[in-house]
Structure formats: structure tokens, C-alpha cells
Amino acid sequence: MxxxxxxxxxxxxxxxxxxxxxxxxxxxxxxxxxxxxxxxxxxxxxxxxxxxxxxxxxxxxxxxxxxxxxxxxxxxxxxxxxxxxxxxxxxxxxxxxxxxxGRLSLDDPAERYLPEMRGWTHPTADSPRIRIRDLLTHSAGFVDDNPWGDRQTPMPEADFARLLGQGVPFSTAPGTRYEYSNFGYAxxxxxxxxxxxxxxxxxxxxxxxxxxxxxxxxxxxxxxxxxxxxxxxxxxxxxxxxxxxxxxxxxxxxxxxxxxxxxxxxxxxxxxxxxxxxxxxxxxxxxxxxxxxxxxxxxxxxxxxxxxxxxxxxxxxxxxxxxxxxxxxxxxxxxxxxxxxxxxxxxxxxxxxxxxxxxxxxxxxxxxxxxxxxxxxxxxxxxxAGALVAQPVAVSALVAEGYAAAGRIYAAGDVGVARETLAMNFLVDNDADSWAKKLAAIKAEVGACRTDAPVKATGNLSGEFVWTCDKGRVAGSLLLAPTMSAQIQEWKISVKTP
CATH class of the missing domain: 3.40.710.10 (DD-peptidase/beta-lactamase superfamily)
Known part of the structure; x- marks a missing residue:
């Protein structure tokens, strides 16, 4: 072995x-x-x-x-x-x-490997050549053929070659519709x-x-x-x-x-x-x-x-x-x-x-x-029964860094304390004064929050969190920009309702 x-x-x-x-x-x-x-x-x-x-x-x-x-x-x-x-x-x-x-490409025309297909008459003048990808996804234009196809397993290769050489009728133009084809998988x-x-x-x-x-x-x-x-x-x-x-x-x-x-x-x-x-x-x-x-x-x-x-x-x-x-x-x-x-x-x-x-x-x-x-x-x-448990997404270093910055911002009530972590669009979309008012309103309602709660990653550049606060809870999400540093492009935060 x-x-x-x-x-x-x-x-x-x-x-x-x-x-x-x-x-x-x-x-x-x-x-x-x-x-x-x-x-x-x-x-x-x-x-x-x-x-x-x-x-x-x-x-x-x-x-x-x-x-x-x-x-x-x-x-x-x-x-x-x-x-x-x-x-x-x-x-x-x-x-x-x-x-x-490297022996084929999914976008190769099928006729590159099956020369019998080259003489086929397609249903419309603008029909594309059938790709391998079209055969895989049942979108090559062939008719649904379960009753017929299920009985064709033993067809000799020579008979199949003759069938291909004669051409086949099309149900639709290739690449325009899904239609299940056993013939296509043959x-x-x-x-x-x-x-x-x-x-x-x-x-x-x-x-x-x-x-x-x-x-x-x-x-x-x-x-x-x-x-x-x-x-x-x-x-x-x-x-x-x-x-x-x-x-x-x-x-x-x-x-x-x-x-x-x-x-x-x-x-x-x-x-x-x-x-x-x-x-x-x-x-x-x-x-x-x-x-x-x-x-x-x-x-x-x-x-x-x-x-x-x-x-x-x-x-x-x-x-x-x-x-x-x-x-x-x-x-x-x-x-x-x-x-x-x-x-x-x-x-x-x-x-x-x-x-x-x-x-x-x-x-x-x-x-x-x-x-x-x-x-x-x-x-x-x-x-x-609770037997299906989704695999959690690991928290990346970038998400962890951005999440820590969000905690610092909330504690200070000022986005300026973590300005270096904000993407260029962040303060253009909502300026520092708007953020100060929003954070003050949330704090007035729920008070101080424990911002060290675990963040749940939803991807390598995004996450969700729930903070427990003096008078309630706060929920939010974090989305980082496609840059090599942990720059926050969007931060959503609101009081969590029952």
C-alpha cells in the first residue's frame, strides 16, 4: 500500500x-x-x-x-x-x-475531447459551444431524460460513438436553462x-x-x-x-x-x-x-x-x-x-x-x-436532538485587534481614542460628533459595559458581540476594511431589546 x-x-x-x-x-x-x-x-x-x-x-x-x-x-x-x-x-x-x-479546463469546449460533437446542429444561430462546465451543471441544452437514460447503462462504447456522430436534438440553447441530463453525464x-x-x-x-x-x-x-x-x-x-x-x-x-x-x-x-x-x-x-x-x-x-x-x-x-x-x-x-x-x-x-x-x-x-x-x-x-453543532469560525488577529479598539471607543465615548484603527470612510460616513452623541445616548440608557466579552467571528474580517452592561445589554457587529491593518470600516452598536 x-x-x-x-x-x-x-x-x-x-x-x-x-x-x-x-x-x-x-x-x-x-x-x-x-x-x-x-x-x-x-x-x-x-x-x-x-x-x-x-x-x-x-x-x-x-x-x-x-x-x-x-x-x-x-x-x-x-x-x-x-x-x-x-x-x-x-x-x-x-x-x-x-x-x-492540468489535463482539462471546465471552460473547455466539450468537442475538444469529443470530436463527434463538432458537426452538431445547435438550436439557434447564437448558441454557444457546450463547455465541460455546462455538462456538469445540466445546462448544456439537452432534454430531461430519466426514463430513457436509466436504461442506457450497458450501451457499448461503439454504439455511443455512432449516436454522437448522428447528432442529437436540443431542448434549449446551451447555457440558458437547467435540465437534468443523464446523456450529459455519459x-x-x-x-x-x-x-x-x-x-x-x-x-x-x-x-x-x-x-x-x-x-x-x-x-x-x-x-x-x-x-x-x-x-x-x-x-x-x-x-x-x-x-x-x-x-x-x-x-x-x-x-x-x-x-x-x-x-x-x-x-x-x-x-x-x-x-x-x-x-x-x-x-x-x-x-x-x-x-x-x-x-x-x-x-x-x-x-x-x-x-x-x-x-x-x-x-x-x-x-x-x-x-x-x-x-x-x-x-x-x-x-x-x-x-x-x-x-x-x-x-x-x-x-x-x-x-x-x-x-x-x-x-x-x-x-x-x-x-x-x-x-x-x-x-x-x-x-x-442538538446533535448538529456548527464549527465556530476562529477569531483572527485582525478581528481581535479591531474588537479591542471598539471596546476602547465605547469606554471613552470618543472615536478619537482609536483613530488609527478607523478606515478612511469611517468618519466620512458619520463624523466624530455624531458618534459622540450616539455613544452618550447608549451609555445614558445602559451605563458602563463589560467590553471584554468574547467576540463571535463571522469571517476573518468581521464579528458580532453582545456586552453585558449595568442596566441592560448592547449588541453590535464589526466589519474591517480590506487592508492589511485592522481598520474598521463599519461598526454597528445598539441597545439589545428583549
């Missing part, structure tokens, strides 16, 4: 930063177990497995039902499921790794192969799966014994029917990966380890900054309702498709990255909460039975 691989496997539990309260997760687990068990029973999925990843490791995993209906083998954390479109994040990160290696798989000089499948195995220790994961399901596999089924005309086993082919990049809960937890832990940005050495197969690019959404924002029972009464999310992941800001959970997987014989869902270092995933072996609802409901149960 290579030294860097050994170091990564040893460091995975540490690099995610302890952000979740595992004791409180344990308290919530019985109710979360019931959520997923009820979902498995109510959806009539033969089998289901789900996991919770926190602090860089799989802290809970549970299987329900069976992985096959003939021998009734129970689902275990090592049962192998196809995860369908959750594969797209592996494809996207492969592209981002190739970008880091093109990305072909680009990975062209840019890396090896088959897509081999590149993902060598560059991501092997380094992360995902030894039970791969694209060709026939390479694993059937005893380990969760067999895919659909419910049709009142009886179960086995879905066909689709071999690896030209569309594997859009949804062909097979994995286990134990393996997939390593992937989730690795993705979460990219947050927050920090100085520590990169231990993974892809730099943290590249992993965080998965969360860079396209400019086609949408308002969305949170999945699950809690979504009905929750504030709506601001959501967009990033690179292989759906990105949303949730008023309760913060930044979230998620993706569903719908496939003949399988359904899956993953949701990550990078602000808290926690991820939840679920696999089933029934067609299009994904489990998004219970996954998000489980996240809310963790939130309600």
Missing part, C-alpha cells in the same frame, strides 16, 4: 473536524431507525440500508429486509447496491481532479476517458475508489458474487419482478456504480472532510478546494421545498444544481449537498450537511424507491 494511501485511511476520522455530538446522535437513533424501517415497509422495498456519517466515520448503520427474495438473505452493511445517479458525484469529482492535474464519462488516457471506469477506480479504501465498489456488477449483491426488483401487476442486471457500458458515468454502506461511508466522510477551508495538509486523492467545487451551483436558482414531512411547514430552500450534487441553503440545516438515485431495481439518496460534518445516506433495492423523505426527516431529528 502506498504511504499516502495508508496515511489517508488513518486520518479520515480526524480530518472532518469534530462537529457533531455523537452522544446526542445515539439518543436520536432509535427514532431514526423507526423512520427508515417504516419507510421500507410502507414503500414495499424488499430491503434497505441507511447510514449516518459524523466526525469522519460511520457512526450508525442499519439494514432492514432482504437483499434477495429467493434466498431471503438479510441486508447488511456489506450488501452491494447500485446507487444510480449518486454516481454522478464520482464523475464530477473525476473531472475536477483532471482539472487539478459525455463527461467519455471526456474523463479521453483526458486521462484510460477507460472512465478504470480512472475512477484508480483515482478515487482505491485511494479511499472502497474495495467493494465498482461498475461491473458481475465481478462480485451474487451472494453479496442486493438484487434489484420492481413491483408490477401485483408481484415482484427482477429487473435486468445491466452491465457496465458507455452510460456508467451517469449511474452505474455499485457499493456497500460500509464503503460509501468512506466517500461521504471524504467529501465532508473538505469543510471548512483550513491550513492543514491535504491528505486525500483530490484537494479539498476541488471537492468544495461540487457545491458551486449553476446560476439557475430555484425555490424548493425540503424533502420529508418537515418540508411542508419549513421555509423554502434556495437550490441549484452544482457539480454532481444538488446544492441548497436550508434555514434549519445550513448548506446542504444532496442527490437522489433512481434506477431499474434500485433507489437511493444522500444528503450532506458540511456546516456540521454530518451525512445521511440510504439504499434500497426497489425501482425508484429512493428514501429522500426519511433521510431529510432524520436530519431534522438530529437537529432537534
Amino acid at each position: 502506498k504511504l499516502w494511501l495508508a496515511l489517508l485511511l488513518l486520518c479520515l476520522p480526524a480530518i472532518a473536524h469534530a462537529q457533531a455530538d455523537e452522544k446526542k446522535i445515539a439518543v436520536a437513533v432509535p427514532e431514526i431507525d423507526r423512520l427508515f424501517q417504516d419507510f421500507q415497509l410502507d414503500s414495499h422495498a424488499p430491503g434497505l440500508v441507511y447510514g449516518i456519517v459524523a466526525n469522519g466515520r460511520l457512526v450508525h448503520v442499519k439494514g432492514f429486509g432482504v437483499q434477495d427474495l429467493v434466498h431471503s438473505r438479510p441486508v447488511t452493511p456489506d450488501s452491494l447496491f447500485r446507487i444510480a445517479s449518486m454516481t454522478k458525484a464520482f464523475t464530477a469529482l473525476s473531472i475536477l481532479k483532471l482539472r487539478e492535474e 459525455l463527461l464519462g467519455r471526456i474523463v476517458a479521453q483526458a486521462s488516457g484510460m477507460p472512465y471506469r478504470r480512472y475512477v477506480e484508480q483515482s478515487l475508489l482505491t485511494p479511499l479504501g472502497m474495495t467493494s465498489s465498482g461498475y461491473e456488477i458481475a465481478e462480485w458474487p451474487v451472494e453479496r449483491r442486493a438484487i434489484g426488483y420492481r413491483w408490477d401487476a401485483g408481484r415482484w419482478k427482477k429487473e435486468p442486471d445491466m452491465a457496465d457500458g458507455a452510460f456508467g458515468a451517469m449511474g452505474g456504480l455499485q457499493t456497500s454502506a460500509n464503503d460509501y461511508a468512506r466517500w461521504v466522510a471524504f467529501l465532508l472532510s473538505a469543510w471548512p477551508a483550513r491550513d492543514a495538509a491535504d491528505a486525500g486523492p483530490v484537494p479539498r478546494a476541488a471537492v468544495r467545487m461540487l457545491a458551486e451551483g449553476s446560476n439557475f436558482m430555484q425555490l424548493a421545498q425540503r424533502s420529508g414531512k418537515s418540508g411542508a411547514s419549513a421555509c423554502r430552500q434556495a437550490a441549484a444544481y452544482g457539480m454532481g450534487m444538488r446544492v441548497a441553503q436550508d434555514c434549519d440545516l445550513g448548506l446542504t449537498l444532496s442527490h437522489g438515485g433512481g434506477y431499474p431495481g434500485y433507489g437511493s439518496h444522500v444528503m450532506l450537511m458540511p456546516d456540521h460534518g454530518v451525512g445521511i445516506f440510504v439504499f434500497t433495492n426497489r425501482t425508484y424507491t429512493g428514501g429522500a423523505g426519511p433521510a431529510w426527516d432524520a436530519a431534522m431529528l438530529l437537529k432537534q
